[in-house]
Amino acid sequence: xxxxxxxxxxxxxxxxxxxxxxxxxxxxxxxxxxxxxxxxxxxxxxxxxxxxxxxxxxxxxxxxxxxxxxxxxxxxxxxxxxxxxxxxxxxxxxxxxxxxxxxxxxxxxxxxxxxxxxxxxxxxxxxxxxxxxxxxxxx
Numbered sequence: 001x002x003x004x005x006x007x008x009x010x011x012x013x014x015x016x017x018x019x020x021x022x023x024x025x026x027x028x029x030x031x032x033x034x035x036x037x038x039x040x041x042x043x044x045x046x047x048x049x050x051x052x053x054x055x056x057x058x059x060x061x062x063x064x065x066x067x068x069x070x071x072x073x074x075x076x077x078x079x080x081x082x083x084x085x086x087x088x089x090x091x092x093x094x095x096x097x098x099x100x101x102x103x104x105x106x107x108x109x110x111x112x113x114x115x116x117x118x119x120x121x122x123x124x125x126x127x128x129x130x131x132x133x134x135x136x137x138x139x
Contacts, residue, residue: 035075038086040136048098049120063107083116
């Protein structure tokens, strides 16, 4: 659809459940896309599914382990087993293999170095690394 999609915001600001699109000139809020608030989730465009996939984040009280899809109008929570709850993870889309790759993040106590793949229907851990104790940096 040739648009940039922005989701979330600060939990305390009340903007953590907003979805906006930018067409290169104008930002427009997608009012039909209201969903559960999240902060510091990660998302990427899945060209094979033609949807945006969002994972994890902070809901104001805890980190979550949820996978959501956005079709341009609404967010849908997938009822699937997902990676461990975390925020500050990163995802990229592998165009050659048509899979999403998720790496890292933390759950407040531990930093993750594991790597996961999502094929549009299920997650699979492809690299397992023991989580490391998180050093509090005041963030």
